[in-house]
Amino acid sequence: MNLTYLKYALEVEKTGSITKAAQHLFMGQPNLSKAIKELEESIGITLFERTSKGVLVTQEGKTFLSQAHHIIEQIDRMEAQYRPVTKPKLYFNISVPRASYITYAFTRFVNSLEEGEGLEINFKETNSIEAVRNILECHYQLGIMRYPLEYEKYFMHLIEDKAFEMQKIWEFEDVLLMSKEHPLARKESIVREDLIPYIELIHGDLMVPNVSEELKKKKEKDFVKKHILVYERGSQFDLLRQVPTTYMHVSPVPENLLEHYQLVQRRCEDLVQKNKDVLIYSKHHRLTTIEERFIKELIKVQQEMKHIYKYI
Template sequence: MNTLFFKYAIEVEQTRSITKAAENLYMAQPNLSKAIRELEETLGFPIFVRSSKGVIPTDQGREFLKYAHSIMLELDKMSKISEMSDGAVQSFRISIPRGSYIAHGFTEFAAQLDPGKRVMLNVVETNSMQTIQHVLDGQSDLGIIRYQVAFEPYFMDYLREKQLAFEPIWEFAYLLLLSKEHPLADRPQISAEDLEHYTEIVHGDLQVPYLTEAHRSGYGDGRNIHSKIYLYERANQFELLNRIPSTFMWVSPVPDTLLNRYALIQRACRAERNLHKDLLIYPQGYQFRPIDRQFIDQLFAAKNEVAFKTYD
């Protein structure tokens, strides 16, 4: 039995969508559908059925997926034993949100590793639900999740349900990220209403445990933006902001090096439900290694670099 198919089934379980799972796995949807059918034929029972809530596991499928998670976790542990057989290896795996201060902290951490020793780093920028799944499956040792504070009860319940430990990193208000050439750049104060006629750049895969997109809309932030650009990675957001001065983003505070590189500014702006929180998550009982502590030190140094500034 091909254990790669286990990974495919776990992704479908998480996303409740063959199409979305195929996107996350970087494969064609028909190929994923065929792989799931082959797995079901091998097992002799259907793993999933379609419902009004999307693609959900059958009773037998749910039992199979429980074992699939365990098998993938054990395979990952075996892989880590192989990686660590050379005592000189510097191995670190983490999933993080698309936050610039976090990426900056990771870069500083990576730059301080010993170049004379073998390096095995794996960093994935993704949404909070994917990060939780990566930690559960053993794809990442640590994770950082970000959520709107209004959704905190849902995330706390979900983390406890999944038996994951967590520690707060910080709570902050999102800032506006704009080109220096944006029409609002020099305005003394910017309100949410001022943004209505400009184009917002949004990360398009945000999810909240237990809530559908329709339910999340009930927690609206009071913004009435008609034009949006949806992104699923962080890199070209800066190019877009620089090249299209009428665009803007809501972001966690950004380090000055990136602002200067792309001729951007960040401004405070009052808006409903604008508080967000970042948490470090990891399996219960996880023993932090020196390399983990090294990353955490750089993470908090990067956070402090942007947290103690005043934003107008």
């Protein structure tokens, strides 16, 4: 059996598409199709059913490819065991929401790495749908999805449909983030009417099919008249600090960042949205030591903040 063909088949399974798999493998689609056909003929079963939307793994194919995963992993471990001793290079790829507590955990995680370790990290702040796409199509191993709790059913269906493992990170109520110079910064109790004169900052790419339209309609019924769309946290913090009439709904922010940017976080008594952050990864992926270290640091930061912000 050709081990290269096994790896080809696993890539097709991962992407759900001959075309995408060929792109990831840097080979022509006809050559990949031919290799898959030869593999199927050699083992005597059909691995994939071709459809107009891509390929589907057959029942027999699921069993075979599950065993193939274990074979490739065993070979990788064997090669690593007998490879000349060198300092291993650490790979870590994750997509996350634009959340300060996650970035704070990430910086602590990076600082914990040993000096001299080979390192290649992709840490991408993006939306939940892109986090899913990065795992399916862009060789990212991990993602963190954020969603409003009221739409949990939609996201649980998405996770099940993509055959992901899931781990809850944090269920929280959002807070208002604003400058210490904001007119509402010293107000003891904030309600939605208090926010009417001010500018809301919103991450502009948080669009989710079927859900976004409902959120948009809900927002139109609300009071917000002024808003600015931002796409990265650098602009977010610059605007909050330098335009004291802006505010933003965010997950709770670590104290050191509040102090650094001269910001405060407040609770809006009658405008609270419950959200959940969940870790996702393919069911075929085994968490590496470095990934487990990051998750442990993330949970640690979350617990520290949960203790500090007792109203959350």
